Amino acid sequence: MSPTAAAAIREAPERSFVRVDSLPGTRAAARKAASRAAADRVLVPVRRGLYYRGVPTRYGMTTPRPEDVVREVFGDRGIGPAGFSAARAWGVTTQVPPVLTIAVPYATEPIRGVKQVTRRNLWRRDLTGLEVALLEVLRDPGVLVEAGWSVLVGRVRDAVRDGRVRFDAVSGAASREHNASVRKHFARLCHDLEARR
Numbered sequence: 260m261s262p263t264a265a266a267a268i269r270e271a272p273e274r275s276f277v278r279v280d281s282l283p284g285t286r287a288a289a290r291k292a293a294s295r296a297a298a299d300r301v302l303v304p305v306r307r308g309l310y311y312r313g314v315p316t317r318y319g320m321t322t323p324r325p326e327d328v329v330r331e332v333f334g335d336r337g338i339g340p341a342g343f344s345a346a347r348a349w350g351v352t353t354q355v356p357p358v359l360t361i362a363v364p365y366a367t368e369p370i371r372g373v374k375q376v377t378r379r380n381l382w383r384r385d386l387t388g389l390e391v392a393l394l395e396v397l398r399d400p401g402v403l404v405e406a407g408w409s410v411l412v413g414r415v416r417d418a419v420r421d422g423r424v425r426f427d428a429v430s431g432a433a434s435r436e437h438n439a440s441v442r443k444h445f446a447r448l449c450h451d452l453e454a455r456r
Contacts, residue, residue, distance in 0.1 A: 264292035268301060271312045276323070276331045279308040306332070306370065325359040325372045337364050337384040339391025341376050346403040348392040351411050362395055382432035389418065390429050394436065397444040412451045419452075 262270075264282040271277050282289035293310055296302040302310035303322050309331070313321035323331075329338065339345065341362040346352035360374040364383050369375060383391060393415065396403050404411050418424040433445040 264289040265296070268292060268296045268312070273312055273314045274321075274323075275312050276305070276327075277302060277310045277312055279310075306368065325370070328370055329359070329361055329373060332370060333363065333367075335388060337386060337391070338362065339386065339388035339395065341392075341395040343403060345392035345395035346405070348389060349396055349411065349414055350406070351396065351414065352403060352405040354405065362391055378436075380432060380435055380437065382435045386428060386432055387424075390424055390432075393424065393429055394433060394441055394445075397433070397441045397448070398438055399440065400444055408451075412448060412455065415448060416452055416455060 262283050264284045267282050268277060277293065279286070279289045279293050282292065284292075293302060297304050297310060300315075300320055301312070303313050303320050305311050305323065305328055311323045311328075313323070315321075339362055340348045340360065342360040343352055343354045343356040344360045345362075346354065347356070358372060358374050360376065362378045362383075363375050364378060364380065366377050367375065378394075383394070386394075396411065400408060400411065415424065419426045430445070430449075433441055436442055436445075
């Protein structure tokens with residue numbers, strides 16, 4: 260006997276996302292089961308067709324972190340932190356942004372609790388979140404890099420050495436950025452990295 264959508268929801272692990280499209284049965288039955296589970300506070304609605312199976316507490320059901328929602332909705336390529344969120348990802352600021360800000364390559368449906376900025380550069384589509392964050396920091400390092408330029412250079416050097424950043428991929432995307440500040444500061448970064456070899 261094939262499982263029902265309601266049974267699949269009950270069996271979903273805590274702290275996991277549930278997509279209506281992935282539930283067994285007809286689409287109508289899956290939508291109805293998810294809606295009923297949300298009304299019964301088994302699931303937390305995240306956005307159309309996406310729910311979260313939180314952990315029940317005496318204060319209610321836990322909700323997902325904005326970072327987890329972004330990863331679930333967009334995946335882990337071509338999307339990354341922007342503004343002070345990017346600077347935090349690189350550890351070059353103590354500023355804590357009031358909301359997570361992310362750079363996306365195309366306009367999309369908003370996510371509650373997340374500010375989105377659109378960057379139309381197709382060369383970003385294969386970058387990791389940390390690589391996108393580097394391009395975003397380079398938009399305005401004078402404001403975002405509170406720790407100082409040399410600290411950023413050192414962090415980038417270490418990230419390239421340990422494989423967390425693919426410098427060639429970032430270089431390809433940086434050269435095609437519409438923002439002149441990114442191109443200028445990336446050239447400076449390349450010069451300073453070369454000087455530290």
